[in-house]
Amino acid sequence: MGRAPCCDKANVKRGPWSPEEDATLKRYVENYGTGGNWIALPQKAGLRRCGKSCRLRWLNYLRPDIKHGNFTxxxxxxxxxxxxxxxxxxxxxxxxxxxxxxxxxxxxxxxxxxxxxxAGKLSLLTRNNANNFPITSSSNPITEPSVPPCVPKSEAYDPHQLSSSQLMPMLTDNHLMPYPDHQFGSSVTLDAGNNINTSNNGSGVEDADQVLMGFGFGIGNYPYDQYYINDNGALWYQDKAISHDALSNCCPSLAADSSYVDIKPQGLDQSTVINQY
DNA sequence: AATGCGATCAACCGCGAATAC
DNA sequence: GGTATTCGCGGTTGATCGCAT
CATH class of the missing domain: 1.10.10.60 (Homeodomain-like)
Structure with missing residues (x-):
């Protein structure tokens, strides 16, 4: 048995709302509220519309203080x-x-x-504005490292837009160090205070675009799905870390950042990096 | 002026989550 | 605890508009 329809499709109007319908809905909600039941609202208000349609119209268009267009x-x-x-x-x-x-x-x-x-006309995620959001790590940073904020700590960092062809050489085996015991993934949730929390989900899989964008690399189709960037700027792919040399070649200002953890010459493993930095 | 086409955005759909019974 | 109902969300569609040809 399929899901019961939310309304009688044959007897409800669809498509664009008329000014009269808008006025009717607005007047009703302002006078009586939604009553906590959008499904019953259209009948009470005298509208031949699906309750879901009324809800959408109110939330996206009619309710007070809505701004349209002209994003700053x-x-x-x-x-x-x-x-x-x-x-x-x-x-x-x-x-x-x-x-x-x-x-x-x-x-x-x-x-x-x-x-x-x-088109490269907009920069992504500077450290300053990244810190403006109430993002917190909800779990143990050693075993369950947070992903965002995943940017180095220096104030001098300028976001970079790298093409896939620039980025790929960073992610070849020549520039990676193996740490086969560690793979990380994360999930994003909201706590009771509506703060954004990130935590490990155990999958070892991230959306590559998402994290690379967070690191200032721009959007691209990266054929990688397992990596981790720690809060101090160490960039990992799957269970390996990208070397400082590789980073210097394609992202010099990031490599020059004193807080970037260059683990290769120090022979550090991943957990040590996370603990120490 | 007519047509084609891409961009835009309001609205719809289906699903999972939350809540009521 | 199970089922039904409703809500809220994200993906998608389709009508409309403006511009190019």
């Missing part, structure tokens, strides 16, 4: 930063932008912001 540079940066850390959690991203709806942010990202980034 600051808002761009917030969206990029949070997307790099959370992925397509549009409702959470929108909650950091007063007056913006998840639908608006999603549309803006899909139609404009993504293209801006691909």
């Amino acid at each position: 540079a600051d808002e761009d940066q917030v969206i990029c930063t949070l997307y790099s850390q959370l992925g397509s959690r549009w409702s959470i991203i929108a909650s950091h932008l007063p007056g913006r709806t998840d639908n608006d942010v999603k549309n803006y990202w899909n139609t404009k912001l993504k293209k801006k980034l691909l």
